Amino acid sequence: MNAGFQLALRREAGELQAHVTGANTRANTFGYWQAIAEALAAQPAGLLLLVDELEGPPLAIEDWRALVAELGPRLGRLRVAHVKPRGLGTVEHCMLSAIGSGLEAQVFADVLAAGLWLRYGQAPD
Numbered sequence: 001m002n003a004g005f006q007l008a009l010r011r012e013a014g015e016l017q018a019h020v021t022g023a024n025t026r027a028n029t030f031g032y033w034q035a036i037a038e039a040l041a042a043q044p045a046g047l048l049l050l051v052d053e054l055e056g057p058p059l060a061i062e063d064w065r066a067l068v069a070e071l072g073p074r075l076g077r078l079r080v081a082h083v084k085p086r087g088l089g090t091v092e093h094c095m096l097s098a099i100g101s102g103l104e105a106q107v108f109a110d111v112l113a114a115g116l117w118l119r120y121g122q123a124p125d
Contacts, residue, residue: 015047024056037074051083080105081114
């Protein structure tokens with residue numbers, strides 16, 4: 001695994017849960033998404049709950065677009081709840097690009113709201 005980030009993956013009833021920590025760099029973000037794509041290729045899941053606790057300045061909007069262009073097609077019809085408890089930064093641009101590429105994605109600051117949306121289609125008010 002890359003020394004710049006740590007990724008823990010867990011499966012639960014058709015859902016892949018991922019927790020990533022480390023430095024918020026383009027290489028780390030592409031690296032952990034690559035690892036998630038490989039895990040999904042090895043054992044498909046329809047839902048992804050991603051808790052992203054990378055630290056540092058947010059990625060550029062162009063980086064998020066490039067990530068979705070590169071890895072989006074490999075993710076299929078995945079429903080993604082991307083949780084950024086340290087602040088959303090520019091991740092909303094990734095979500096918009098993901099939706100444009102056919103994924104169902106939302107960004108959250110809270111794991112509970114993300115889990116509810118992921119499993120039931122809505123977050124609490």
